[in-house]
Amino acid sequence: MATQAASAQPSLDVARIREDFPILNRMVYGKPLVYLDNAATSQKPRSVIESLVDYYENYNANVHRGVHSLSMEATDAMEAARTKVAKFVGAETDECIIWTRNATESLNLVAHTWARAHVHEGDEIVTTPMEHHSNLVPWQELAIAKGAKLRFLPMTDEGTLDLTAVDSVISKRTKLVAVTQASNSLGTINPVEELAQAAHAHGAKILVDGAQSAPHMPVNVQDLGADFFAFSGHKMMGPTGIGALYTKREILDEMEPLLTGGEMVLQVTYEKASWADLPMRFEAGTPNIADAIAFGVATDYLNNLGMDNVRKHEESLTEYALERFSQIKEFTVFGPRSVELRGGIISFHNENLHPHDLGTYLDRQGIAIRTGHHCTMPLMGKLGVPATARASLYVYNTEAEIDCLIEAINGALRYFRNGS
Amino acid sequence: MDLNSLDDLYRDAILDHRRTPRNREVIDNPGSAAHAINPFCGDEVNLQLIFTKDRLDQVGAQAIGCSINQATTSMLSEAIVGKSTLEIRRLAKSFESMMRGADPDDEALKTMEDLPQLKGVREYPVRIKCALLSWSALEDALPNAVI
Numbered sequence: 001m002a003t004q005a006a007s008a009q010p011s012l013d014v015a016r017i018r019e020d021f022p023i024l025n026r027m028v029y030g031k032p033l034v035y036l037d038n039a040a041t042s043q044k045p046r047s048v049i050e051s052l053v054d055y056y057e058n059y060n061a062n063v064h065r066g067v068h069s070l071s072m073e074a075t076d077a078m079e080a081a082r083t084k085v086a087k088f089v090g091a092e093t094d095e096c097i098i099w100t101r102n103a104t105e106s107l108n109l110v111a112h113t114w115a116r117a118h119v120h121e122g123d124e125i126v127t128t129p130m131e132h133h134s135n136l137v138p139w140q141e142l143a144i145a146k147g148a149k150l151r152f153l154p155m156t157d158e159g160t161l162d163l164t165a166v167d168s169v170i171s172k173r174t175k176l177v178a179v180t181q182a183s184n185s186l187g188t189i190n191p192v193e194e195l196a197q198a199a200h201a202h203g204a205k206i207l208v209d210g211a212q213s214a215p216h217m218p219v220n221v222q223d224l225g226a227d228f229f230a231f232s233g234h235k236m237m238g239p240t241g242i243g244a245l246y247t248k249r250e251i252l253d254e255m256e257p258l259l260t261g262g263e264m265v266l267q268v269t270y271e272k273a274s275w276a277d278l279p280m281r282f283e284a285g286t287p288n289i290a291d292a293i294a295f296g297v298a299t300d301y302l303n304n305l306g307m308d309n310v311r312k313h314e315e316s317l318t319e320y321a322l323e324r325f326s327q328i329k330e331f332t333v334f335g336p337r338s339v340e341l342r343g344g345i346i347s348f349h350n351e352n353l354h355p356h357d358l359g360t361y362l363d364r365q366g367i368a369i370r371t372g373h374h375c376t377m378p379l380m381g382k383l384g385v386p387a388t389a390r391a392s393l394y395v396y397n398t399e400a401e402i403d404c405l406i407e408a409i410n411g412a413l414r415y416f417r418n419g420s
Numbered sequence: 421m422d423l424n425s426l427d428d429l430y431r432d433a434i435l436d437h438r439r440t441p442r443n444r445e446v447i448d449n450p451g452s453a454a455h456a457i458n459p460f461c462g463d464e465v466n467l468q469l470i471f472t473k474d475r476l477d478q479v480g481a482q483a484i485g486c487s488i489n490q491a492t493t494s495m496l497s498e499a500i501v502g503k504s505t506l507e508i509r510r511l512a513k514s515f516e517s518m519m520r521g522a523d524p525d526d527e528a529l530k531t532m533e534d535l536p537q538l539k540g541v542r543e544y545p546v547r548i549k550c551a552l553l554s555w556s557a558l559e560d561a562l563p564n565a566v567i
Contacts, residue, residue: 029425354486356461357430360544364426372461386462386485415426416435416487 031366039392081296090220106230106245111138121147181213186335187345196225238298242291344393428540447480454560
């Protein structure tokens with residue numbers, strides 16, 4: 001592979017990292033791109049992009065059971081990627097990682113398999129008010145189908161979970177606690193370990209939505225005590241269309257497959273079939289080979305930077321951004337003030353400047369942010385706003401880019417106040 | 421910075437309607453009313469209509485959301501007063517055609533009042549839905565109004 005990530009240093013050389021991301025050289029309306037929509041999807045380093053080309057140009061073949069060279073190479077590369085991804089989140093074995101399309105599919109896989117089998121009438125599923133729709137709607141559907149009850153841990157005004165309520169909400173009726181490790185709207189990082197202990201104390205399982213945490217901080221699913229951990233490749237420098245579900249081995253052994261067909265069977269007669277070993281039992285049909293391999297390359301890139309370093313850089317950048325935002329009194333910034341309690345997702349709102357007007361204005365200056373409800377409509381209701389503007393940071397962002405954002409927001413305030 | 425092209429979107433008339441929306445007062449006991457919401461951004465429009473004989477006599481129009489939604493709702497409320505349901509439907513058609521790229525002819529222009537100022541929205545495809553929300557509320561309010 002021609003490119004390699006900037007070598008791991010105690011403090012990262014961001015200028016050097018930026019050189020690994022071809023898209024960061026792009027101009028938008030004649031301005032250098034300032035990409036602050038990383039919670040939606042991250043940009044990709046050259047090594048990830050090249051690995052896709054490498055696969056299609058040099059060893060494109062279907063995986064498993066192939067006796068020819070290309071098939072074996074493709075199989076080895078995809079399974080090596082599984083090992084990398086498993087290690088990246090601290091899974092006990094490679095088989096605990098099932099390829100999916102994205103975190104949404106991972107969450108739905110749990111809802112449609114393990115949860116269908118284990119959640120019954122009168123049982124409770126506990127979640128939080130800050131979940132992405134993808135970790136809310138599947139549980140609503142399940143609760144309706146099963147006659148189970150959905151309960152919510154309360155949230156403080158600062159947007160953190162109120163842990164004093166854990167003992168009254170998580171009980172022996174709880175079958176599953178479904179919680180995000182990092183909120184995509186507030187940036188809040190939730191104390192998953194404590195919630196896992198509370199869940200396990202009552203015999204419940206805990207499912208963690210890691211879509212916004214795995215890309216930005218060191219994650220070890222075993223230390224967290226997670227029974228399930230869902231994440232997406234594309235938010236962590238990998239390609240779109242590939243995600244993963246970690247499931248604790250002992251749970252996975254007893255889980256029934258969702259999809260059936262090719263690849264996932266051991267023996268098939270005209271009457272019946274038996275299932276293949278893990279993890280293929282859950283991967284019916286030809287998998288997303290190229291993107292799985294590239295997902296592995298993305299974890300190489302992140303490991304090379306060091307996830308501790310990634311987190312440190314984002315903490316310091318978030319601190320800087322929050323400080324700069326505090327100087328614009330017209331805006332409310334949501335989520336915890338302390339950077340120890342949050343990631344680099346900053347949602348903000350001004351009553352007189354609608355997020356879409358602001359987003360359009362910023363776009364004209366090359367600045368990409370997201371505006372809207374961020375797939376957390378009930379949370380927006382709780383915050384009392386229809387939508388927010390959201391800037392979300394990653395390891396390649398700089399203080400200069402935050403300055404650029406702040407200056408442009410001030411420009412937008414003047415523009416919409418004065419009309420020119 | 422490319423503020424010139426931004427000015428094509430946010431023309432003075434649009435910013436003016438946003439700052440001082442017309443017909444904003446809610447009409448109690450209207451002949452008909454409708455509410456439209458864009459679930460993707462949370463923008464909302466409420467319309468109340470009172471027809472006298474077959475002409476629109478009074479309109480109440482309240483928009484919550486971005487400048488384009490607020491300005492369109494305000495401009496729409498001005499343009500529909502005094503018109504029959506048939507004329508309002510023609511107006512809606514002219515506006516939608518304009519948003520799809522067809523410039524209104526002279527006859528249509530006469531009926532559109534400030535609405536042609538929204539032409540610049542066409543250059544911002546993701547914002548066109550902001551300009552159409554109040555029309556969808558209007559469509560819902562109309563059939564009841566004629567009964």
